[in-house]
Amino acid sequence: MSSIDIQNLNFNYQPNSTTLSDVNVQFEIGQFYLLVGPSGSGKSTLLKILTGLLPEFGGEIANGTFSIPNQLKVGLVFQNPNHQFTLDTPRHELEFVLENLRVDPELMPAKINSALAFCEIESLIDRQLNTLSGGEKQKVALAIVIAMERDIILLDEPFASIDPQSRAELIAKLVTLRDQQQKTIIIADHDLLGYKQVVDHVYTIHNQTIQTLSREDGLQLLTDFEKQVPAITSTLPIANLEVAFNFDELQIQIQQHALLSQSSLQIPSGKVTLITGENGIGKSTLFLSMAKLMKFSGEIQMNQTNIQKIKAKKYAREVALIFQDSENQFLTVTMREEIELSKQHRKSDYFNDAMITSCLTQLNLNELLDQVVYTLSEGQKKKLQILLMLIVEPEVLLLDEPLKGLDIDSIHQIVTILNAYRAEHQQTIVMISHQFSGLNQFVDYHLNFANQKLTYVETVS
Amino acid sequence: MNPSFKLILIILISFEISFTRSLTANCVLIAVCLIYLMIHKIKLKTLGIVLLIPVIPAVALSITIAFFTPAQDYHFALVLFSRMFAYVLLGTSFTLINSPIELARSLEQNLHLPSKFAYGSLAAFGVLPKMKSTILTLQKAALMRGITLSYWSPKLYFKALLIAMNWSDELAQAMLSHGYVEDTTRTYAATIPIKSTDWAYMIVPILIIQPLLFLLP
Amino acid sequence: MNLSNHYHVRDIIFITLIGIAFGAIFISTNFIYNFLTVVLTPVGLAPMANDINMGIWVMAGPLTGFILRKPGAGFLGEFLAAVGEMFFGGQWGASTLISGAIQGIASELGFTLTGYKVYNWFSLCLSCLTTTIVTFAWDMFKNGYAEFHFGMLILLFVVRFISIFFFGGILTKMIAALLDRSHMLAKFGGSNV
Numbered sequence A: 001m002s003s004i005d006i007q008n009l010n011f012n013y014q015p016n017s018t019t020l021s022d023v024n025v026q027f028e029i030g031q032f033y034l035l036v037g038p039s040g041s042g043k044s045t046l047l048k049i050l051t052g053l054l055p056e057f058g059g060e061i062a063n064g065t066f067s068i069p070n071q072l073k074v075g076l077v078f079q080n081p082n083h084q085f086t087l088d089t090p091r092h093e094l095e096f097v098l099e100n101l102r103v104d105p106e107l108m109p110a111k112i113n114s115a116l117a118f119c120e121i122e123s124l125i126d127r128q129l130n131t132l133s134g135g136e137k138q139k140v141a142l143a144i145v146i147a148m149e150r151d152i153i154l155l156d157e158p159f160a161s162i163d164p165q166s167r168a169e170l171i172a173k174l175v176t177l178r179d180q181q182q183k184t185i186i187i188a189d190h191d192l193l194g195y196k197q198v199v200d201h202v203y204t205i206h207n208q209t210i211q212t213l214s215r216e217d218g219l220q221l222l223t224d225f226e227k228q229v230p231a232i233t234s235t236l237p238i239a240n241l242e243v244a245f246n247f248d249e250l251q252i253q254i255q256q257h258a259l260l261s262q263s264s265l266q267i268p269s270g271k272v273t274l275i276t277g278e279n280g281i282g283k284s285t286l287f288l289s290m291a292k293l294m295k296f297s298g299e300i301q302m303n304q305t306n307i308q309k310i311k312a313k314k315y316a317r318e319v320a321l322i323f324q325d326s327e328n329q330f331l332t333v334t335m336r337e338e339i340e341l342s343k344q345h346r347k348s349d350y351f352n353d354a355m356i357t358s359c360l361t362q363l364n365l366n367e368l369l370d371q372v373v374y375t376l377s378e379g380q381k382k383k384l385q386i387l388l389m390l391i392v393e394p395e396v397l398l399l400d401e402p403l404k405g406l407d408i409d410s411i412h413q414i415v416t417i418l419n420a421y422r423a424e425h426q427q428t429i430v431m432i433s434h435q436f437s438g439l440n441q442f443v444d445y446h447l448n449f450a451n452q453k454l455t456y457v458e459t460v461s
Numbered sequence B: 001m002n003p004s005f006k007l008i009l010i011i012l013i014s015f016e017i018s019f020t021r022s023l024t025a026n027c028v029l030i031a032v033c034l035i036y037l038m039i040h041k042i043k044l045k046t047l048g049i050v051l052l053i054p055v056i057p058a059v060a061l062s063i064t065i066a067f068f069t070p071a072q073d074y075h076f077a078l079v080l081f082s083r084m085f086a087y088v089l090l091g092t093s094f095t096l097i098n099s100p101i102e103l104a105r106s107l108e109q110n111l112h113l114p115s116k117f118a119y120g121s122l123a124a125f126g127v128l129p130k131m132k133s134t135i136l137t138l139q140k141a142a143l144m145r146g147i148t149l150s151y152w153s154p155k156l157y158f159k160a161l162l163i164a165m166n167w168s169d170e171l172a173q174a175m176l177s178h179g180y181v182e183d184t185t186r187t188y189a190a191t192i193p194i195k196s197t198d199w200a201y202m203i204v205p206i207l208i209i210q211p212l213l214f215l216l217p
Numbered sequence C: 001m002n003l004s005n006h007y008h009v010r011d012i013i014f015i016t017l018i019g020i021a022f023g024a025i026f027i028s029t030n031f032i033y034n035f036l037t038v039v040l041t042p043v044g045l046a047p048m049a050n051d052i053n054m055g056i057w058v059m060a061g062p063l064t065g066f067i068l069r070k071p072g073a074g075f076l077g078e079f080l081a082a083v084g085e086m087f088f089g090g091q092w093g094a095s096t097l098i099s100g101a102i103q104g105i106a107s108e109l110g111f112t113l114t115g116y117k118v119y120n121w122f123s124l125c126l127s128c129l130t131t132t133i134v135t136f137a138w139d140m141f142k143n144g145y146a147e148f149h150f151g152m153l154i155l156l157f158v159v160r161f162i163s164i165f166f167f168g169g170i171l172t173k174m175i176a177a178l179l180d181r182s183h184m185l186a187k188f189g190g191s192n193v
Helices: A043-051 A090-100 A105-118 A134-147 A164-181 A215-227 A283-290 A312-318 A335-344 A353-362 A378-391 A408-425 B003-019 B023-039 B044-052 B055-067 B074-095 B100-110 B115-126 B128-143 B154-177 B196-215 C009-043 C047-058 C060-068 C073-088 C094-113 C121-142 C150-182 C184-188
Strands: A003-014 A017-028 A032-036 A060-067 A074-077 A152-156 A184-189 A201-206 A209-212 A243-254 A257-268 A272-277 A297-302 A319-322 A396-400 A428-432 A445-450 A453-457
Touching: A003 A043, A017 A043, A017 A060, A017 A184, A017 A209, A032 A043, A032 A164, A032 A215, A043 A060, A043 A074, A043 A152, A043 A184, A074 A134, A090 A105, A090 A134, A105 A134, A134 A164, A152 A164, A164 A184, A201 A215, A243 A283, A243 A428, A257 A283, A257 A428, A257 A445, A257 A453, A272 A283, A283 A319, A283 A396, A283 A428, A312 A319, A312 B128, A319 A378, A335 A378, A353 A378, A353 A408, A378 A396, A378 A408, B003 B023, B003 B074, B003 B100, B003 B196, B003 C094, B003 C121, B023 B074, B023 B196, B044 B074, B055 B074, B055 C009, B055 C047, B074 C073, B074 C094, B100 B115, B115 B128, B115 B154, B115 C009, B115 C073, B128 B154, B128 C009, B154 C009, B154 C150, B154 C184, C009 C047, C009 C060, C009 C073, C047 C060, C047 C094, C047 C121, C047 C150, C060 C073, C060 C094, C060 C121, C060 C150, C073 C094, C094 C121, C121 C150, C150 C184
Parallel strands: A032 A184, A032 A201, A074 A152, A152 A184, A272 A428, A272 A445, A319 A396, A396 A428
Antiparallel strands: A003 A017, A003 A060, A201 A209, A243 A257, A243 A297, A445 A453
16 A cells, blocks of 8 residues: 545534545655645645544544555644744754654754754754744744654645745755655645645645546646736825825834835825735734734834824724734624624714624624624634624724635625725725735725835736 | 752742741841852843842831731841742742753653643743733734723633633644653653752751751741 | 543643733733732731732632633642743742642632532632632731731731632633633533533
């Protein structure tokens, strides 16, 4: 047997909700696989089943089997680089891992050094993991899998928050592992850039099951993705527009990594400005700074006032950040309670009960009022989250990847509601997005974030 | 000195001075700890900050004992005052010199503490800085909806518990995938020995401190 | 019966994280303690700042005991938080560890007395009461409470009980109710047995 063999696999977390159904697929040993699918489609679930983390940590295999060839061991690199280490430094973590595998202490230093050398991160050995960048942490995570001598390496959206260079370096390392050591690589990702030259097979995950693409179809999918052009039109902001935000010598950094260094920038008031840029470049961090959740040097002015001089409570009511993780915005248990809570602090009666009901209907949420918010689907959570923040009527909305993982209907519903509200209130919207479908009539201006700078781009369709 | 032995020594002494009233013993302990910290080249600034911590409660408590109790016992007021500094210096003699991982390894190897307690709590301590910023984020997110989450708001604790749940699930999964299995034997990258000098370092100070505690005022 | 069998590594991480999260919330109360201490000193009531704040410091114990419903949870909730505080927090040193252990035993005792079978208002109040009594007894020595006259002791005891009852009792019950309605603990799985 020379492949991982999955037959009729059915998995569910709750007794009456299926996450994976009838998965029949083979992964051949020594090949590089890309598993593509939107967030929440079951990619992580499948990888965790193969690693043995599920059903150990919840759910059950309702039906079916999977088998891994004799003696071959499976290792996993997680999506969130912050929650995969037990100890404080790469050296200690690697020692911990080798201790767990009952490796002879005498052999440990050599194994640790060679794993770190392979990933070219010897200099990080005694650094505090908490001070490393996302990319560095993922390299440490890979070094651990290598030190553990895993034959099958699974990676669950490992590049979600890391910069393009680290991503390219990591992919190159994985290719080396396949070519020189016959390791099997399976990466789950929704961003398909940079895989065309390296992967052997592309599988898609859709409707709870896996489709295997032929080599040609797989290549086609990756080629199409790379050719995809942002289908939005935007102009450069004209002079003497009313300005919502003004950046003055703004410098943002995390630990020692400089993210943004902007001598001057204006964001127009009452308009929609889209911010694009590679993963890990600092877009979310910029929003945290604009929401006064993160320190920065230089000045950010809102309506000509330095935001550091505006009281926290007042500022929070004017500038609302729609967090990427919807759950951050919830405070109670059911949808009804969340809406009641937002209603308590409305500024006007624009969002009266009739209006709220009509929005809920438009967003297909009206039947779910008594559901626990944490059990909603990701799309439902996002729609509710945006509605909750509209009800409190902030002057500025900062939307961090609001469309990620949403289907096209939900995107249209959200854009419709934002547009209707904006027509009435002339709200300023700044939005980070990797996704452009459905945004064409919505966006006024487009800022690109690259090389620690934000620049307006003009796109003509 | 073996970290477990050192911790036991420090706890025993801290415990004993809580029940005894010897100003001399407290002062000797403070002096010994200061010398010990100096020998280990602790920055004066760090030491200064450490010594500032107990000032308000120490002053307040000794004033109360000295002037607002039936006995108005000035000696005991000074005992309490010095006791607080002794606690802090005894503690920092450990925490500024021994790292949590050294202690965890020693507890696992020398005192046979189940490794899940040592490494489970270390994994949690690793996300401490992120927990602080996450709590601030929660409070800010509420503020954006006009709600102030204070330390008496059940909602804030509820959210904190949900986060603790999510993170503990992720961290435990990470440990498992890093080869950790509860209650199985492991090898040790660094063996923490118990030397005969460790016994001496623990027993001799305890013997010396007894007459000070019980015979001197 | 081996207590350690009741705990998987995930439970230990969870309990430690509760302590850490609560510690992060309490940081904002440090100035209240200092302010109260300074204000109350001239009237001879300085120790009362200690008693007023006691509920905040000990609430992790009754809370973890009440939501995890296992022997030892109340103790671990308080003690692991103290270990974290010793290394990363207030530097109160070894006395943090001793106080943590004593507070942990104190809140555990309430659940022990009901044989870990009853988890309702009664057992929670009992845990608040044992916490008050045991921590107070400890302060008789550690903070010299034994010197105070009887009236003052009664006052301090009552204040401490009110504080612990508010944070460890009322607030804990409200938090547990939210958690219960969210069904999240059941989803977390296995812990709430």
